Amino acid sequence: MSITKGIGSASLGFAAALLVAGQASAKSDFDYGPVFDTFGKHAHVEGVSFPENQTFKVAFDVAKAASPGEVNRKFESLARFINMHVANGVKQENLSLALVVHGSATEEVLKTANFKERKGLPNGNETLLVALMEKGVDVIVCGQSAAAHGVEKNALIDGVKMVIDGLSYQYLVGSTVDYSESLTGSQFVVENPNASSTCGCGASFSL
Numbered sequence: 001m002s003i004t005k006g007i008g009s010a011s012l013g014f015a016a017a018l019l020v021a022g023q024a025s026a027k028s029d030f031d032y033g034p035v036f037d038t039f040g041k042h043a044h045v046e047g048v049s050f051p052e053n054q055t056f057k058v059a060f061d062v063a064k065a066a067s068p069g070e071v072n073r074k075f076e077s078l079a080r081f082i083n084m085h086v087a088n089g090v091k092q093e094n095l096s097l098a099l100v101v102h103g104s105a106t107e108e109v110l111k112t113a114n115f116k117e118r119k120g121l122p123n124g125n126e127t128l129l130v131a132l133m134e135k136g137v138d139v140i141v142c143g144q145s146a147a148a149h150g151v152e153k154n155a156l157i158d159g160v161k162m163v164i165d166g167l168s169y170q171y172l173v174g175s176t177v178d179y180s181e182s183l184t185g186s187q188f189v190v191e192n193p194n195a196s197s198t199c200g201c202g203a204s205f206s207l
Contacts (some may be wrong), residue, residue, distance in 0.1 A: 006041065010031070013152075029043060029044065030042060030043045031043075032083065033083060033087070033136060034083065034086055034087055035079075035082050035083050035086050035092060036079045036082065036083055036131060036135075039071075039076050039079035039128055039131065040076060040078075040079030040080035040081075040082065040083040040084075041080065041083075042080050042083050042084035042087070044087070048088055049088065049089060050085075050089055050090050051086060053091070053094065054090050054094060055094040055095075055096070056085065056090070056094065056096065056097070057093050057096040057097075058081070058095075058096075058097050058098070059097075059098045059099075059100055060074070060077060060078055060081075060097065060098070060099050060100065060146065061100050061102075062074040062075060062099065062100070062101050062102075062103075062105045063101075063102050063103030063104065063105055064103060064104055064105055065103075065104040065105045065107065066108070066124070066125075067107055067126075067177075068119040068120070068121045069119070069121035069122060069123075069124045070124045071124045071125055071128055072105060072108055072124075075099065075108070075125055075128055075129065075132075076128060078097055078099055078132055078137055079128065079131070079132065081095075081097065082095055082097070082137075086114075092135070092136075093136075093144070095136075096136075097132075097136075097137045097138070098137065098138040098139075098140055099129075099132065099137060099138070099140065100140045100142070101139070101140065101141045101142065101145075102140045102141070102142035102144070102145035103145055104149075106142065106145040106146055106149045106151055107119075107149055107151060108123065108125045108139055109125070109129065109141050109151075109156055109157055109160045110123060110151060110155050110156065110157065111123070111126065111140065111155060111156065111157050111158075112126050113156040123157075126157055129157055129159075130157065130158075130159070133159040133160075138161065139157075139159065139160045139161065140160075140161050140162075140163055141156065141160055141161070141162050141163075142162075143162050143163055143164050143165060144163050144164070144165045146162060171191055
């Protein structure tokens with residue numbers, strides 16, 4: 001009897017806490033902007049600031065698809081990230097973001113025509129993905145997942161990049177490849193800003 005009563009009291013207390021939390025959330029203003037006007041709603045948080053010239057390099061990993069025709073909220077997280085950081089003083093050019101797509105989410109980087117052939121509905125993510133890429137976000141699809149889902153490169157939304165596999169992208173982002181000729185011979189030179197050291201041939205590196 002006392003146990004049941006205790007649970008009831010705890011439940012009432014929890015419900016009261018939820019009510020208070022709900023009221024607090026209702027008072028918070030979630031809005032779009034300043035970068036994306038139709039994606040990435042966020043709330044202003046008082047007392048948050050960043051050092052001048054703060055930079056961010058972030059890769060967002062998304063493997064789960066939304067319901068056909070709907071916006072994948074994991075994709076929209078990038079718009080929210082950009083909006084809320086720019087709103088709090090971080091320069092947009094200091095945000096280096098990548099969206100790495102694999103798993104069932106692979107089909108969501110298809111052009112609407114190709115997506116509709118498969119799902120019978122327009123791709124609800126195309127407008128968002130195009131907007132993200134216009135703001136400098138790299139949208140990457142895993143080649144292994146693309147092969148598994150029968151997704152060909154020419155069916156991807158314009159600007160989406162395909163790599164051999166999604167896991168390697170985070171280690172190679174920002175790298176450049178150049179061809180060098182000298183008295184000692186010729187070779188391809190890989191400049192990887194993420195590597196702390198490399199082997200003599202340059203084929204492997206440590207972070």
